[in-house]
Amino acid sequence: MTDVSTCPPLTRQSVREAHDRIRPYIHRTPVATCETINILASTPQAERCPSSGPNAAAETAPHDHNRTDNAGRYTARPNVKLFFKCENQQRIGAFKARGAFHALGRLIEADGLESVKKKGVVTHSSGYILMQQAGNHAQALALAAKTHGVPAHIVMPSISTPSKIAGTKSHGANVIFSGSTSDEREAVVAEVIKNTGATLVPPYDHPDIILGQGTQALELEEQVEAMLEDDPALGISGRKRLDAVIVPIGGGGMLSGICTALHGTGIRVFGAEPRFEGANDAEQGLKLGKRIEKVKTLTIADGLRTPVGEIPWSVITDKTKLAGIYSVTEEQIKAALKLAMERAKLFIEPSAAVPLAVMLYNEDFREMVEQEAGHEGWNVGIILSGGNTTVEAIAKLFAAPEKEEERAAAKVTTNGESVAENVAG
């Protein structure tokens, strides 16, 4: 990875330059809208009738857990129209392609292609075994490396599922097995670097990655303006552009990138986080005024299990850049996932459903939008960050209730780390 001291500053202009750099290699992913979900999002939770639609179960998803004790109480009526940025249709099926192509492109600019080809690049799977995020980043790096003819080394726990290993191998990467703890993996990475001179490309905590991930916001901004120009009925009456964007946050590469991309535009940026077992480390950290460095959660949003990284933290604590972080429960994530698939017909991974879950079910967020947006309403961008799951994983998530107990029972402990059956494996 390029030395941090030589990186471009974290500014909107740098994101523009990153976009120019990666444009030939990535998809300009489509933006989708869905009438039914707009109506649901603009209806108070207490007024969503369980029998009023074909997806009764999803539409009566549990309210915020602090608030279910008060049936029939007032619930907010925000006026919103949603624009889904379909990064599930990005290359390798997730936004991670942006950061990987940008980081490798910058490395090649800095060191020269021949040097990078000689040394190669390396990354590893992160904290939890079989975690989706590292899988996406590893696949993205493998693709970027193959595109430029650069050797890529991917360090993975030896008990990774065959399909995930095959996915990375298919882009020509050299897969190296390690033990399952982070110490064991880091030792193998160090060995690869020692033997080959390969450069480590981390998944989120680096300016080149952050700038690459931010590029999707520039596209979304332009695409929404063009869509509203063509058909004003897609948006909130009289408003010609986005008012806000909701972005998933795990390690924070994407959220800090989008905060950077939209800084100064007046478009508010919100983070969306799972809450299960303390996965909402960024939300809690902002409250405490201190970054939480360790997280141990098995949320179904498996791309968001990581604590926020140092550089992303320095961006999201800037109140002129981030407007707030809101979290949701596992059931709310499942309900949003179900709606995205069944109503918008978009196949996404659980992590990608978290922003929609905040919009539909987090009552604090909804009250804030009702107050800030008023009658006029907001056009809200929803980042669908990836679609790398399988029909079998979806089957496990939505199997009959008795099956879920089996799933919970399938947790085992290996090498002192908690290991879950990979719901997105």
Next chain:
Amino acid sequence: MTDVSTCPPLTRQSVREAHDRIRPYIHRTPVATCETINILASTPQAERCPSSGPNAAAETAPHDHNRTDNAGRYTARPNVKLFFKCENQQRIGAFKARGAFHALGRLIEADGLESVKKKGVVTHSSGYILMQQAGNHAQALALAAKTHGVPAHIVMPSISTPSKIAGTKSHGANVIFSGSTSDEREAVVAEVIKNTGATLVPPYDHPDIILGQGTQALELEEQVEAMLEDDPALGISGRKRLDAVIVPIGGGGMLSGICTALHGTGIRVFGAEPRFEGANDAEQGLKLGKRIEKVKTLTIADGLRTPVGEIPWSVITDKTKLAGIYSVTEEQIKAALKLAMERAKLFIEPSAAVPLAVMLYNEDFREMVEQEAGHEGWNVGIILSGGNTTVEAIAKLFAAPEKEEERAAAKVTTNGESVAENVAG
């Protein structure tokens, strides 16, 4: 429904006029492409390595059942690029909105809005209980009727699932229950007509429906040309337009509409049918030279369980309009469904996966394309007809193997008709 004798002729020009009529009410659905699926479709089945990708199970889906006895034999290498017409993102989640809006629009033109408002319209759920196709048509008619302020009566078996009934009700339709046999349903429809004067709008066997369903082909044709103009790399080198389209066939409204729309353009139209329990009635009928009038199948492609209708039959037996029909097994449909979701990230119902299954797994079709298209190759349109399924239905389809036996065991017999647990319910 307008009297058949007063309908426009089944010509490309009539489809154009139908398109002008319905354009304000329907979505111009997007067209998607997927590099990974293009590569798979252009790779001989025998060379698709089980461990070469993250979806090994899908990529090693069973070959045509007549041919699996000969491992290692030659399999065809057609050169194709695919263009997915996303009618799963059409209003009500399926192409049926086109036919319903067109049929009602023509009725209003013929009889006057006031008369139609006074009498209303009626339709019913078809042959098998809980069948997806009738559900889609009923919902489409309910939406079209609501749009024009026309009362709609939907006759449904009393054991329909609550969610399906709610879906139809949500468009303001008057849902009337009947027994589950077709005789019982037809008696209730006759009673509704007698009491209200409502006009019956059948799901496929009428020129107004056929012309409406054909409109998607005009869009696809234009969209592919525009996409290839923007980015020639999306298509087969040197070819600026579609060479062929593959279309699901159940009752045949859509297939005959698309045959009509593309007649004289040089774009070949193929039908794609499930084979399970004789669901391939159109393929068999073409071989016998005689329309098969009864079909009793529980194929997972539940929108395609119907025998082809009389008027559609008169179109598809014209060899200048239809180039052929090919069928696929249940496992091939599941494998294509899995690929469409996991790789193209498109949420579709099983019926919509049948054309992709033909492209990927029907060796007769693939040999024909290899011979006809040669080295040059074809740009092939794939109609994704709808996305009205649920995550729970997907869970049942892809649950662990032992669960499938339970599903098969769940078949029961009621009122002399075979009833399956509704996989898309």
